Amino acid sequence: MAPLLASHLGIDAFTVSNLNTDQFGTFTREIPRTGSMIDAARAKALHAIEQTGADLAIASEGYFGPHPDIPLAPGNLEIVLLLDQRHGVEIIGQKLTTHVRWVHGIVNNIEDGLRLAYKGGFPDHAMVVRRAEHDPGEMVKGLADEQSFIECVRRLLARTPDHSVFIESDLRAHCNPTRMETICQATLNLIEVMGCFCPRCETPGFQCIEAVAGLPCRWCGLPTAWPAAHRYRCSRCCHESIKPVAEAFADPGHCAFCNP
Template structure:
């Protein structure tokens, strides 16, 4: 997958093209003017348009739409975010950003990711104006956007609210009509600086993966995946500690295993037998 001097189109409608182009400035790609694509049709954070399939499904659908809309582009770039309970920390909110480079000729792709706790993803039901104000200040409004809707959050949502005066007026109207208002952080990239930082990190990860090449065919994304199994120092049972890294090329199928500190054994505290 040679990318230097090739053309790429960035698929976005929420101001992410600058972030992505800047993060891949050293790749040699030539960026075409972004096509006008309604990426909201692949799903919205407000839930008004449900996302069909997984985060990866939506990501690749966006990239394919970019290739369809820009027939002269060799590659398409797209991003997709997902927010909810962090996979490692239970009910603490987390965000995962994925940025893909999709090749028209081969259909192969490379993905950069960022999994973070640095997110203000949150929602609440407010019954008085002071609760609205407290939630807004807690999530960083007005630098970070807010979405407002009737109780239950099923929409329609008031979006692009600028400043506390406009927020107060919008919330007051909903409180007067419904007795409560649903508040939700606006996770669209152009309204959420924290998310923009996460996207930038995902693009940096993509740039790194593009530089890591298979030693046989030079396809990118030659990155080792740690595998558990380091033996316990007391009883020899395999533990969850990493023992090696598996490298596998998705283009030519080459596989290599690289041991990690082969002479080291695992702490018994991590052993399912010695410390069940």
């Protein structure tokens, strides 16, 4: 993120040491996230501002789960939130992708464990080994070399009554280069959004906050669930405007009447 922020926005980014972002939720589920992704990213940015006295902070937050639009595909949504307290501005970049290195499963021996790990891009992509999916006891994160991984799997296999362990990708950004690429894409989106200025107060980051459904069906003219327009809003002065989409009609395939 830092080179992009420097070259496009002139922001000299640095990381905050001793900032434990696990308190805002973990991928390994021992600390659940409270609120939305945006709430979590904002909480991280505010925490960084409190720690450093800076007036501008950038935080990211990620989601892994089923892709919202593509059945049976894995999805990763990354958001990058820029909080500028001096100007009272909050701007969000995002990227949704099916491009993930993300594995998880139960194994009963070291060979199967290694096979699963390598499928997940190990050792460039680190692994987590634990006794069971929802048992954080003796969980080891950030395993990124074969020797430590094998030792950990062997140790936990011996400790569980059914001789099994749960292995999953360590989805923390510094442990998953594929996720880093997606965060990079979300940062590029943030830069793009910042190139859009509020028509009223000229603050950067005039961004789409919602799609407005209702594009009429080409056959029957009834409104569909397809977006007819997008609502844009300035986070500083709250000015809003509606931009209609380029198409005049929706495909009848999206019409509840023509294609129920």
